[in-house]
Amino acid sequence: xxxxxxxxxxxxxxxxxxxxxxxxxxxxxxxxxxxxxxxxxxxxxxxxxxxxxxxxxxxxxxxxxxxxxxxxxxxxxxxxxxxxxxxxxxxxxxxxxxxxxxxxxxxxxxxxxxxxxxxxxxxxxxxxxxxxxxxxxxxxxxxxxxxxxxxxxxxxxxxxxxxxxxxxxxxxxxxxxxxxxxxxxxxxxxxxxxxxxxxxxxxxxxxxxxxxxxxxxxxxxxxxxxxxxxxxxxxxxxxxxxxxxxxxxxxxxxx
Amino acid sequence: xxxxxxxxxxxxxxxxxxxxxxxxxxxxxxxxxxxxxxxxxxxxxxxxxxxxxxxxxxxxxxxxxxxxxxxxxxxxxxxxxxxxxxxxxxxxxxxxxxxxxxxxxxxxxxxxxxxxxxxxxxxxxxxxxxxxxxxxxxxxxxxxxxxxxxxxxxxxxxxxxxxxxxxxxxxxxxxxxxxxxxxxxxxxxxxxxxxxxxxxxxxxx
Numbered sequence: 001x002x003x004x005x006x007x008x009x010x011x012x013x014x015x016x017x018x019x020x021x022x023x024x025x026x027x028x029x030x031x032x033x034x035x036x037x038x039x040x041x042x043x044x045x046x047x048x049x050x051x052x053x054x055x056x057x058x059x060x061x062x063x064x065x066x067x068x069x070x071x072x073x074x075x076x077x078x079x080x081x082x083x084x085x086x087x088x089x090x091x092x093x094x095x096x097x098x099x100x101x102x103x104x105x106x107x108x109x110x111x112x113x114x115x116x117x118x119x120x121x122x123x124x125x126x127x128x129x130x131x132x133x134x135x136x137x138x139x140x141x142x143x144x145x146x147x148x149x150x151x152x153x154x155x156x157x158x159x160x161x162x163x164x165x166x167x168x169x170x171x172x173x174x175x176x177x178x179x180x181x182x183x184x185x186x187x188x189x190x191x192x193x194x195x196x197x198x199x200x201x202x203x204x205x206x207x208x209x210x211x212x213x214x215x216x217x218x219x220x221x222x223x224x225x226x227x228x229x230x231x232x233x234x235x236x237x238x239x240x241x242x243x244x245x246x247x248x249x250x251x252x253x254x255x
Numbered sequence: 256x257x258x259x260x261x262x263x264x265x266x267x268x269x270x271x272x273x274x275x276x277x278x279x280x281x282x283x284x285x286x287x288x289x290x291x292x293x294x295x296x297x298x299x300x301x302x303x304x305x306x307x308x309x310x311x312x313x314x315x316x317x318x319x320x321x322x323x324x325x326x327x328x329x330x331x332x333x334x335x336x337x338x339x340x341x342x343x344x345x346x347x348x349x350x351x352x353x354x355x356x357x358x359x360x361x362x363x364x365x366x367x368x369x370x371x372x373x374x375x376x377x378x379x380x381x382x383x384x385x386x387x388x389x390x391x392x393x394x395x396x397x398x399x400x401x402x403x404x405x406x407x408x409x410x411x412x413x414x415x416x417x418x419x420x421x422x423x424x425x426x427x428x429x430x431x432x433x434x435x436x437x438x439x440x441x442x443x444x445x446x447x448x449x450x451x452x453x454x455x456x457x458x459x460x
Binding site: 046071095196220221 | 268276442
């Protein structure tokens, strides 16, 4: 049976866990360490933790906090936020982070992607690409937490990052974030066709059926935030993760 | 029941130590010959390129102590990922030698043999089967699955040395065991309760 990775993505802001809608309206949802412990018990495939305030505050990764997280994570853990130097990548890997996630810094310095891949191997360097629509409705790559349009075409940028040594692309559609309206499968299809490395679909998932759809459109893995931390129409905070039986029936058996 | 994690300058040792801590097994990370020579159990980690690992292990000056402890004193050793690959004689990935404790070589995933063709590296969770009785799989949970990240896998010369089989495009050997020498291609330290059980079994050997 073929399995694909289903990855909760957690956002950290001011030491708390938050969740956004279209990269705005951040709601506090709890304590990060506690969330990692719960996801551990639920035996999640992998987890991605993004400190979304680090880059905006021009601050490096909070190593002490990250070590606390890795000591509780018995699954692969990806970390992103505020990474600008190769030394920080080395330090993160030594601390037990499996994958470093680069977003703004990959745009500012593709060399960091290259250096990171040379040092820790491509499989541990993930480039996160936030994609939004510009004034004319064209898809562009955004950085700095979705606040700055680089004017770059996502397909060209994805190819450039693959060439620089990225081992995986974490592709987030900004206007889908937190909306529970399904992935932007067209975008996923377009990007996964233009690179050989795995594309992880992010943004909009509301059900396991959405995962299946993203995989059938070319994604190698799927990620979600809101779906795993909110429950019901009033967005009550409740951490959840589909069980193996559901994944087998609705996802693994259909791909 | 103490485990010595060999530090030869390669790999994510903190994760292995974290998991031993979680299952209440004492472990140390060491690059000292004296620790290797007194070790009750040895973990040989490894990530990245085969030649980098082979070279660093050779430069670490720990080889004579490892040979003594594993081949003569017969202390259990578990190679993880490239640590497993080092147990064999050589790898298609590089030119430097492996330890040669297990006969065979490390080969690249053959995309042409896969139906359908899958992406390389093989990255993610895959179900595994123990193909022979092994204490490492004693009391293992049902439907064991482990986290893999690799482009190369073992090809053992003696079929009886194969311990674990997994399928990615085609079946391959994902773990080996010959007496006190064991290795797994996957990452037990990143594989939840399945990894905990396997590492606990190893620590109890």
